[in-house]
Amino acid sequence: MKGDLIVVPWDSGVRGFRMGSGPEHLLEIGIVEALERSGAEVSVHMVEPDIAVFNGEIKTAFEIQRLVAERVAYARSRERFPMILSGNCNTAVGTVAGMTATSGSTPAVCWLDAHGDFNTPETTPTGFLDGMAVAMVAGLCWKGMTSRIPGFAPVPENQIVMTGLRALDTLEEANIESSQVKRVAIADAAGAIESISPDELYVHVDLDVFDTSVGSANGFAVSGGLTRADFMRFAAEICERFNVGACALTAYDPAYDTDNRIGRLAVDIARGFATGQGFG
Secondary structure, three states, X not given: OEEEEEEEOEEOOEEOOXXXXXXXXXXXXXXXXXXXXXXXXXXXXXXXXXXXXOOOHHHHHHHHHHHHHHHHHHHHHOOOEEEEEEOOHHHHHHHHHHHHHHHOOOOEEEEEOOOOOOOOOOOOOOOOHHHHHHHHHOOOOOHHHHOOOOOOOOOOHHHEEEEOOOOOOHHHHHHHHOOOOEEEOHHHHHHHHHHHOOOOEEEEEEHHHEOOOOOOOOOOOOOOOEOHXXXXXXXXXXXXXXXXXXXXXXXXXXXXXXXXXXXXXXHHXXXXXXXXXXXX
């Protein structure tokens, strides 16, 4: 397998801060070497927006998405598998755009996360742009900004499967419940994807989807999440049954993972997606 690691070390418009430190930490603990030992040919591409002139968080975030879209499209044009290592989840718009630009149709989305990321500017209690990531993908907010991302088209709500959700804002949960998004348990997620009959699938893994007994991915991690076995069983099944066109590992803050349990798990997940040699 030939793959491109698209590294996005940004969180809330700041480089290397908080979850923005996670992507480069994964490089430091040997994610590239692990993939290469498994037989993958890997290239690393750093996403660096031009911030020579002052940019606010929103401008920076959407410039990052534009760069991610270009990088995903470029990888796929060379028949390389794009794997995004990102501080924030809202790089998903860029990934979906790059996939759509090179396939001509929007992919189905499988979103694994403790949080819904389905707020809009009207419902968010915090103003956290990252908490609007899926709503952006579905075309529910920031439409003017997302329309400027090359190749982006909203993913229909009924093509989005979400699993692992357990920490939702009140209005955000109402948004999800009134939508056509398929919110399911991990045991039912592959079946929900099957009901969509997707030509292609984008798999988004916010690492706080895992239960805190597995490890703490970031300062937002909560109990009640997936076990390693839950995830690996699911990942093996979807890779066997569906065409996974890109994946992302996001929201990893190594300051909360002092024993590297989540870091090592992320490496194992990356190896499974990039090499097709199974999820152990």
